Amino acid sequence: MRRMAQSMSLFREYIGNYIKTKLTYRADFWVEVISDLMFSAMNLIFIFVVFRQTPALGDWSEAEVVFVYGYFMIPYGIFSTFSNLWNFSDRYITKGEMDRILTRPAGSLTQVMLENVDPPSLIGSLVGIGIMIAAWLRLDLPFHWYDPLVLIVMALGSTLVYVGLYTALAAISFFSDAPTGIVPLIYNIQNYGRYPIQIYNRTIRFLLTWLLPFAFVGVYPASFFLVGHGGRAMAWLTPVVGAIVLALGLWVWRSGVKRYRGAGS
Amino acid sequence: MLSAYLDFVRIRFLMMLAYRVNYYSGIIIYAINIGAYYFMWKAIFGDAETLGGFTVMQMTTYIAVSWMARAFYFNNLDREISNEIRDGSVAVQMTRPISYLMVKLMQGFGEGVFRLLLFMVPGMIIVKLIFPIELPADPMRWIVFFVMLWFSFLINTQLNIMTGLFAFFVENNQGLMNMKRIAIDLLSGVILPMSFFPGWARAVLSWLPFQAITYLPSSVFTGRLNGSDVWNAVLVQAIWFAVLTVPIAWMWRAARTRLFVQGG
Amino acid sequence: MLAIDVHQLRKQFKVQKNREGLKGAMLDLFKREHTEVTAVKDISFQIPQGEICGYIGENGAGKSTTIKMLTGILVPTSGKLLVNGFVPHKEREKFVHGIGVVFGQRSQLWWDIGVIESFRLLRKVYRVDEADFRRRLDELVETLQLQELLNRPVRKLSLGQRMRCELVAALLHQPSILFLDEPTIGLDIVVKTEIREFLKKINREHGTTILLTTHDLQDIEALCSRVIMLDDGRIIYDGGLEELKERWGKGREVQFQFTDPISLDAVSAWTAGMDVRWTKENDLTAKVWIPREMNVSDVLSRVVGSAEISDIKIFETNTDEIVREIYKTGSSEAKEAVRA
Known part of the structure; x- marks a missing residue:
């Protein structure tokens, strides 16, 4: 509990420093926001272009696929804000900043995450909410009082899936000599989690559900709100899978740090 | 002189070999990518015979060969160059009696050759075993394809070099690099063949260099372009290659002046 | 009481062997070969509280590895290690409250914003209370004359100014042991002297134990009552500076x-x-x-x-020459003589 409180107060301080930094590089801030938005636009264009050719993907309509995409952006934005580990290998392992982290009285992962907070990514989450609402209206979906609460639980579950997976991936740099490479490739795979899972064959469905559970950052939780795409059970698994993946990610991180310090094999 | 450049190719090749985790995971992940796209396109086709002028078989082949081509032409030279500009090591490299940009090109080529031989070839064999794809029977088509692949590499590398060199002129070109990556993935035809875009978009895209990177070579390979269209496609690539050397030369000159006259 | 107590400390690393040429690289893709390297070979030494001790040796002698073990970054392969009464790698987070670390080549300050912001952040990280922090900061800022620098971003500081700020950053939480890895590297003579004076003052007034590695023997002459010399993972000399000159000054x-x-x-x-x-x-x-x-x-x-x-x-004969002499002839009889 005390740890939690300290992490929170550290978080405030780091965000403060982030804002001060960004005020000196204002242009960067906007460039980052714009390129994030462009990226979302590209994904939407893909969806629109595809649906020019076909009325349905599996039995999913265009608005439904857009709805899933809107949902997909929410946890991704939260995750990118707090767990911006893309440069971990280069900055902390190759350039040796991990040593400094280890001489400080706070959790190593907490420090690394806080040092890289990236609030502009949250704008993506907001855009995602907007897209979701637009698709919601177009689909004429019913609205229940509990929907916002469920959305929060789902989004947090999905965020944990991301955090767990990418923490584990970042921790690979403790074990291997590979500086980069895997992460951008995995990044491609995560995108398949936002299309109807039914269109894939068994192998890929299994992979996206249980091995690299990216279906839990998009299609499963989003289908909770959609009518007639079954699987509320899968939707409710989202927070569970999130917790498990996070636990695994932390475990890999811990063994990675252990290995880094030479205590491992 | 030439042997010095070839050495850069060799060293980069060896460097890539050294990272074996990257290698193994890379093969698996490329296979997953191709697989996922295959099923997605199958769903998009649904019951349709042809879409955007593609048959299912052509589409599958197109996806497979586009990803494989991407493995060859893809590199991170933009990031490398802007990092070297930012940490100042580019100035040191300029004092060497070889062309910096040539060295970068060669390093990118070493990476490409590595992926071509150790990625594309085994990858293509795996894909051929799993998915229904159709490889061209005409040896001439293979030869033309490899020539076009070489141009893909050159044009993509030129775009990377230009994006990287921007670090000379602006404080932070991170956003620009991201945008370039998005533009290439969306507009070159890896995730969507040009023929799926609406007419007006196709008209705009045919005047941009991106389609020369993936769409043209993959169209030739899948047999969607035939006869004189093939030679036209090669010509378009060659023209883009020539055109792009101009802004690079200009940027490089401006960068040198900036570096030597104003001291960075 | 002992600040640092090291007994039979050893550290081994597995180092990957890269086979030569294309064929070698291809083989490496499928089967890697490793060699075991012993960076620190069963060293023992004790440093009492309040001592300033120089830790010297050529590049690759094992200095950094030792420092990393003493600061809890690395876990030793074998041997006993007690710093400030803690086993560093066991209770890392508790232990690091009592130590300060400066790696001369790497900054612990936030690059783009005022130095003071980094200090404030460190206050939170080390949970120093506001009043103590104020008092400590004022004292350090005054001694090192940093008043005008506090609001400047780190990237606008000169190397000397930055190093002085790094020292403050490492000392804000009043550590009883300070580890310095090449604290004066790349600095001009004036700044070097300033930093040495500062370290002496800190040591005198707060009884801070200081262990520093350096290549500049002037640092050692100015600061250290004691020198530990390392070569190829072994201690080849441990004792007073005077004695070193006495015995080795030819x-x-x-x-x-x-x-x-x-x-x-x-x-x-x-x-x-x-x-x-x-x-x-x-x-x-x-x-x-x-x-x-x-x-x-x-x-x-x-x-x-x-x-x-x-x-x-x-x-x-100055220390520089003595040390060079020891390294040069060092390998066999000289080292035996020292150890004997």
């Missing part, structure tokens, strides 16, 4: 300035029968090297009796 040099031109033969003739060596600097100046066993005055009296002299200077 002699002294005396430089004479004559009023009339001299020749090398002539000056050599004056000290015939003595085991000394003359070198001529120019027509009027010559130097004589005198081994440690011999009395300088014996030589002086002979020379003074033989020619008119305008000036005399006596040079003690």
Whole structure:
């Protein structure tokens, strides 16, 4: 509990420093926001272009696929804000900043995450909410009082899936000599989690559900709100899978740090 | 002189070999990518015979060969160059009696050759075993394809070099690099063949260099372009290659002046 | 009480072997070969509280590895290790409250914003209370004269200014042990002197134990009462600086300035029968090297009796030379002699 409180107060301080930094590089801030938005636009264009050719993907309509995409952006934005580990290998392992982290009285992962907070990514989450609402209206979906609460639980579950997976991936740099490479490739795979899972064959469905559970950052939780795409059970698994993946990610991180310090094999 | 450049190719090749985790995971992940796209396109086709002028078989082949081509032409030279500009090591490299940009090109080529031989070839064999794809029977088509692949590499590398060199002129070109990556993935035809875009978009895209990177070579390979269209496609690539050397030369000159006259 | 107690400390690393050439690289893709490297070989030493100790050795001798074990970054392969009463790698987070670390080559400050912001952040990280923090900061800022720098972003500081800020950052939480890895590297002489004075002051007033690695032996001469010398993972010398000079300084040099031109033969003739060596600097100046066993005055009296002299200077062999000598001859008999 005390740890939690300290992490929170550290978080405030780091965000403060982030804002001060960004005020000196204002242009960067906007460039980052714009390129994030462009990226979302590209994904939407893909969806629109595809649906020019076909009325349905599996039995999913265009608005439904857009709805899933809107949902997909929410946890991704939260995750990118707090767990911006893309440069971990280069900055902390190759350039040796991990040593400094280890001489400080706070959790190593907490420090690394806080040092890289990236609030502009949250704008993506907001855009995602907007897209979701637009698709919601177009689909004429019913609205229940509990929907916002469920959305929060789902989004947090999905965020944990991301955090767990990418923490584990970042921790690979403790074990291997590979500086980069895997992460951008995995990044491609995560995108398949936002299309109807039914269109894939068994192998890929299994992979996206249980091995690299990216279906839990998009299609499963989003289908909770959609009518007639079954699987509320899968939707409710989202927070569970999130917790498990996070636990695994932390475990890999811990063994990675252990290995880094030479205590491992 | 030439042997010095070839050495850069060799060293980069060896460097890539050294990272074996990257290698193994890379093969698996490329296979997953191709697989996922295959099923997605199958769903998009649904019951349709042809879409955007593609048959299912052509589409599958197109996806497979586009990803494989991407493995060859893809590199991170933009990031490398802007990092070297930012940490100042580019100035040191300029004092060497070889062309910096040539060295970068060669390093990118070493990476490409590595992926071509150790990625594309085994990858293509795996894909051929799993998915229904159709490889061209005409040896001439293979030869033309490899020539076009070489141009893909050159044009993509030129775009990377230009994006990287921007670090000379602006404080932070991170956003620009991201945008370039998005533009290439969306507009070159890896995730969507040009023929799926609406007419007006196709008209705009045919005047941009991106389609020369993936769409043209993959169209030739899948047999969607035939006869004189093939030679036209090669010509378009060659023209883009020539055109792009101009802004690079200009940027490089401006960068040198900036570096030597104003001291960075 | 001991600040640092090290007993039979050892650290081994597995290092990947890269086979040569294309064929080698291909083989490496499928099967890797490793070699075991022992960076630190069963070293033992004790440092009492309040001591300033220099830790020297050539690159790759094992200095950084030792420091990383002492600061809890690395876990030793074997041996006992107690710093501040803690086993560093076991209770890392508790342990690091009591130590300060400066890696000369790497910054612990936030690059783009005012130095003071980094300090505030560190206050939170180390949970220092506001009043203590204020007092401590004021004291440090005053001694190091950082008043005007506090609001400047780190990237706008000179290396010397930055290093002074790094020291403050490492000392804000009042650690009782300070580890410095190359604290004066790349600094000019004025800043170096300032930093040395500061470290002495901190040590005097707060009793802070300091362990520093350095390549600059001037640091050692100015600061350290004790030196630990490392070579190839083993301690080859541990003791006072004076003793080091005593034992290893092979002699002294005396430089004479004559009023009339001299020749090398002539000056050599004056000290015939003595085991000394003359070198001529120019027509009027010559130097004589005198081994440690011999009395300088014996030589002086002979020379003074033989020619008119305008000036005399006596040079003690400096630490630099001694250390270089130890490294050079070091490998076999010299090290044995020291250890014996």
